[in-house]
Amino acid sequence: MSNRTIVSVENLHKVYDNGTHALKGVSFEVKEGEFLVVIGLSGSGKSTLLRCINRLHEPSHGKIEFLGKDITHLRGRELRNIQKQIGMVFQHFNLIPRKTVLENVLAGKLASVSTWNSLIGNFPKTIVDDAYRCLEIVGIPEKAGVRADALSGGQQQRVAIARSLIQHPKLLLADEPVASLDPATSNSVMQYFERINKEFGTTIICNLHFLSLVRRYATRVIALKAGQIVFEGLPTEIDEKWFKEIYGEEAMEVEIR
Amino acid sequence: MSYRKEFKATEVIKQKKEIEQQKNLIKAYFLDIFFVFYSVIVFQRAIYYKIFLEMDELPFSWGDILILFSISTIVSVIWTSTRTSLACKIFGIAKDNKITKYIVEIYSWVLFNLTFIAGWIVTKISIVDVFSPEGMKGANRIFTALFTPEFSIFDEALFAIIETIYLALLATVISLPITIILSFLSARNLMKDNKFTFFIYYILRIVLNFVRSIEPIIWAIIFSVWVGIGPFAGMLSLMIHTIASNAKLYSEAIEGINEGPVEAIKATGANKIQIVWYAIVPQIILPFLSFTIYRWDINVRMATIIGLVGGGGIGTMLIQYQGLAKWNEVGLIVIMIALVVWIMDYVSAKIREAIY
Numbered sequence: 001m002s003n004r005t006i007v008s009v010e011n012l013h014k015v016y017d018n019g020t021h022a023l024k025g026v027s028f029e030v031k032e033g034e035f036l037v038v039i040g041l042s043g044s045g046k047s048t049l050l051r052c053i054n055r056l057h058e059p060s061h062g063k064i065e066f067l068g069k070d071i072t073h074l075r076g077r078e079l080r081n082i083q084k085q086i087g088m089v090f091q092h093f094n095l096i097p098r099k100t101v102l103e104n105v106l107a108g109k110l111a112s113v114s115t116w117n118s119l120i121g122n123f124p125k126t127i128v129d130d131a132y133r134c135l136e137i138v139g140i141p142e143k144a145g146v147r148a149d150a151l152s153g154g155q156q157q158r159v160a161i162a163r164s165l166i167q168h169p170k171l172l173l174a175d176e177p178v179a180s181l182d183p184a185t186s187n188s189v190m191q192y193f194e195r196i197n198k199e200f201g202t203t204i205i206c207n208l209h210f211l212s213l214v215r216r217y218a219t220r221v222i223a224l225k226a227g228q229i230v231f232e233g234l235p236t237e238i239d240e241k242w243f244k245e246i247y248g249e250e251a252m253e254v255e256i257r
Numbered sequence: 258m259s260y261r262k263e264f265k266a267t268e269v270i271k272q273k274k275e276i277e278q279q280k281n282l283i284k285a286y287f288l289d290i291f292f293v294f295y296s297v298i299v300f301q302r303a304i305y306y307k308i309f310l311e312m313d314e315l316p317f318s319w320g321d322i323l324i325l326f327s328i329s330t331i332v333s334v335i336w337t338s339t340r341t342s343l344a345c346k347i348f349g350i351a352k353d354n355k356i357t358k359y360i361v362e363i364y365s366w367v368l369f370n371l372t373f374i375a376g377w378i379v380t381k382i383s384i385v386d387v388f389s390p391e392g393m394k395g396a397n398r399i400f401t402a403l404f405t406p407e408f409s410i411f412d413e414a415l416f417a418i419i420e421t422i423y424l425a426l427l428a429t430v431i432s433l434p435i436t437i438i439l440s441f442l443s444a445r446n447l448m449k450d451n452k453f454t455f456f457i458y459y460i461l462r463i464v465l466n467f468v469r470s471i472e473p474i475i476w477a478i479i480f481s482v483w484v485g486i487g488p489f490a491g492m493l494s495l496m497i498h499t500i501a502s503n504a505k506l507y508s509e510a511i512e513g514i515n516e517g518p519v520e521a522i523k524a525t526g527a528n529k530i531q532i533v534w535y536a537i538v539p540q541i542i543l544p545f546l547s548f549t550i551y552r553w554d555i556n557v558r559m560a561t562i563i564g565l566v567g568g569g570g571i572g573t574m575l576i577q578y579q580g581l582a583k584w585n586e587v588g589l590i591v592i593m594i595a596l597v598v599w600i601m602d603y604v605s606a607k608i609r610e611a612i613y
Contacts, residue, residue, distance in 0.1 A: 013264045019273050021266050054524055061264040084526035094517035098539045107535050111526035118531050160521070167525060 004032045006203050012062035022048040024227035035197045036205045037214050040224035046207040050173045054086040084111040087164025091176040093156040095148040102144040105131040108163035134162040154185035174206040281348040288344035293333040303375040402584030421570030424488045425556035428495035440507030468501035477563035491568025510544040547609045554605040
């Protein structure tokens with residue numbers, strides 16, 4: 001883990017047009033090579049936070065720096081150039097239906113292909129080779145020609161991971177990547193993130209629900225509650241008291257292995 | 258530095274909500290004026306003149322209308338400002354109490370009944386006409402002729418109906434590329450982010466709504482004068498209407514897509530055209546195909562109707578024999594139309610099933 005800061009978020013606010021105040025002054029820094037996990041109840045602002053970092057949403061106030069560059073209000077080509085370097089994996093996989101697994105992985109590299117070539121589906125051989133390599137990393141090279149919507153949930157999420165891997169991202173965002181998978185599959189998908197983090201040194205910011213997964217994979221944890229950071233520290237520091245603080249008095253910890 | 262300052266979120270939220278409420282209040286004022294004016298007019302003409310005074314010819318003057326409009330405007334503005342009106346309820350800015358609830362319920366009921374009564378009077382519903390002796394005799398004559406079709410014109414009718422099917426097919430196919438382009442330009446989710454594109458969206462919606470509101474039969478009349486009576490006029494009129502109505506259907510399909518893939522592709526840094534091609538097109542290609550086939554089916558039926566006003570094909574033939582009161586020939590034509598429509602309906606349903 002180097003000491004270079006990859007993402008720095010300062011006093012971040014997000015107010016949606018319907019008046020929802022999703023983030024209320026969030027500040028934190030992420031160092032290169034970290035596996036940062038964000039926990040919190042549904043509606044605590046976790047998803048909004050990730051979508052502000054890769055600027056799918058524009059923050060209402062505050063500042064976000066990516067590798068020392070202020071990206072808070074970037075637009076157009078400059079913004080796409082940043083987004084190109086940040087991968088994202090979603091809870092519902094968000095693969096393109098009716099397209100093959102290979103085409104889905106290639107779609108991760110659209111920003112490096114001219115508009116015309118992408119329209120006629122003409123990707124350079126280096127990129128296609130890279131796509132196969134990414135599919136090998138997630139262990140499903142034999143599925144390259146299969147339609148993406150014909151795969152199981154776990155396999156679909158692995159395609160989604162391959163799609164972000166082909167970007168060679170410096171930062172990988174994962175928005176509850178295992179929330180719609182069964183426990184066994186969840187663990188195997190999380191292991192891919194761990195491998196990407198350790199082997200390629202990719203920084204990962206991941207939203208998670210299950211504390212057992214958090215303790216196993218995170219190098220650092222941030223807890224959000226109603227749009228504010230209520231905990232920041234090591235996964236081992238989350239004890240019973242903090243758990244109730246974050247999830248409310250009624251909450252009970254459930255195990256997932 | 259500005260971002261270190263205290264962020265006054267409550268003020269931003271309050272501002273956004275106030276703007277929303279003001280917009281809704283303005284809409285409510287206009288809608289209430291319409292509601293009240295409508296009920297007053299309908300009450301005066303349908304209930305007061307027709308039922309109380311039992312007039313046959315209703316008096317009409319713009320002066321009266323203006324007076325009624327002024328009165329109802331004043332009444333409705335006062336009503337809306339108390340926040341107890343129907344429009345306030347519709348736009349979600351009504352007071353939340355029992356009295357408002359009763360007022361809104363009773364008024365909605367009054368509006369519905371007024372409309373129904375007015376409709377009954379306007380339609381001149383008369384059970385007597387249906388069962389009068391001369392009426393029954395006429396019906397009997399037509400039905401007998403229709404059920405004993407004249408087969409000597411079978412060849413002629415066959416050619417005419419083939420013309421109709423091709424005409425409908427061509428109208429559908431030619432309209433397709435234009436429809437696709439227009440549907441992207443009139444999909445709200447693609448056009449709303451930018452002021453310029455939103456302007457295009459808005460104008461296009463208005464134009465399409467206008468064109469669609471003119472029925473194909475009217476277009477056929479226009480084109481039969483423009484390019485002359487015949488199948489070409491029929492094709493043009495169907496094409497225009499197909500473009501306008503399918504552009505709406507298609508753009509609604511675009512608006513209803515799963516936003517997930519769009520978000521995912523956008524997050525990789527792809528540009529707008531790439532997002533459309535990779536995240537949107539694969540999701541809408543099937544609905545588009547399905548709508549188009551269904552539209553061909555509709556167009557065959559419509560082609561028959563517009564044939565009546567000079568759009569060529571079987572419709573033109575039908576109106577000619579009807580004009581000569583040759584009901585046995587008309588009978589054959591009607592049977593053939595029914596048969597073709599039934600087959601088209603079945604085939605298009607089967608194709609659409611197979612696609613999904």
